Amino acid sequence: MNFDIPVLAPSILAADFSRLGEQINECLDAGSNWIHCDIMDGHFVPNISFGPGIVKSVRQIAPGAFLDVHLMIEKPDLFIENFADAGADLISVHYETCIHLHQTLQNIRFHGCMTGVVINPATPVELLKPVLPEADLVLIMSVNPGWGGQTFIQSSYKKIQELVLLRSELQAHFLIQIDGGVGPDNIQNIVRHGTDVLVAGSSIFKSDNIGHRIHDLSRKANAGKEKNV
Numbered sequence: 074m075n076f077d078i079p080v081l082a083p084s085i086l087a088a089d090f091s092r093l094g095e096q097i098n099e100c101l102d103a104g105s106n107w108i109h110c111d112i113m114d115g116h117f118v119p120n121i122s123f124g125p126g127i128v129k130s131v132r133q134i135a136p137g138a139f140l141d142v143h144l145m146i147e148k149p150d151l152f153i154e155n156f157a158d159a160g161a162d163l164i165s166v167h168y169e170t171c172i173h174l175h176q177t178l179q180n181i182r183f184h185g186c187m188t189g190v191v192i193n194p195a196t197p198v199e200l201l202k203p204v205l206p207e208a209d210l211v212l213i214m215s216v217n218p219g220w221g222g223q224t225f226i227q228s229s230y231k232k233i234q235e236l237v238l239l240r241s242e243l244q245a246h247f248l249i250q251i252d253g254g255v256g257p258d259n260i261q262n263i264v265r266h267g268t269d270v271l272v273a274g275s276s277i278f279k280s281d282n283i284g285h286r287i288h289d290l291s292r293k294a295n296a297g298k299e300k301n302v
């Protein structure tokens with residue numbers, strides 16, 4: 074699937090699950106067809122969200138959407154096949170949860186999905202260097218994972234810039250994604266630093282009008298593209 078960069082990726086973690094289908098359709102109608110699914114196990118992060126069953130429902134609601142599944146779980150290898158079968162297009166795993174990260178990324182690809190690798194705010198970008206050739210996407214967490222609605226951590230800007238440099242040094246092609254605390258006040262600056270994919274949960278689903286907010290965020294994200302730092 075081809076996307077115009079920057080891409081906005083609504084995170085359904087913040088959605089009203091009693092109206093999930095309706096709210097996903099509002100995202101699709103507003104032009105957002107990259108949907109971010111946050112999977113939390115209550116062990117790696119102090120919260121539980123949902124599993125492959127809901128991802129399968131999202132796939133049924135949005136057959137043509139790009140489903141980005143962010144695994145915040147211990148032992149992610151045990152569940153890759155389940156999420157691939159549920160309809161994931163991309164599965165991302167945390168550096169902090171994978172003892173054999175290179176192998177886990179190969180496992181994701183084996184199951185027909187694009188590969189993503191994620192780092193927590195306390196994990197340096199340079200640790201990813203050996204696996205970057207295996208990654209289609211690198212996600213820099215801009216909050217500590219576990220909850221929606223947190224404040225963007227300012228030191229993430231520097232990490233985006235480091236990753237942009239590393240990508241050109243390695244002549245790699247992975248997308249750079251930011252997740253946590255993205256909203257109308259900072260999205261332009263986040264793109265300006267080099268972000269390709271912007272996950273946004275609360276700022277979309279807790280707004281008065283999902284469609285209007287998506288249009289506003291997309292317009293601001295595109296404005297950031299014009300001037301890189």
Ligand code: DX5
Nearest residue numbers: 218219221222253254274275
């Ligand atoms: C945090 C999740 C995020 C979360 C972002 O653990 O990975 O995807 O949904 O939520 P907001 O946009 O509300 O910070």
Ligand code: ZN
Nearest residue numbers: 111143252272
């Ligand atoms: Zn996420």
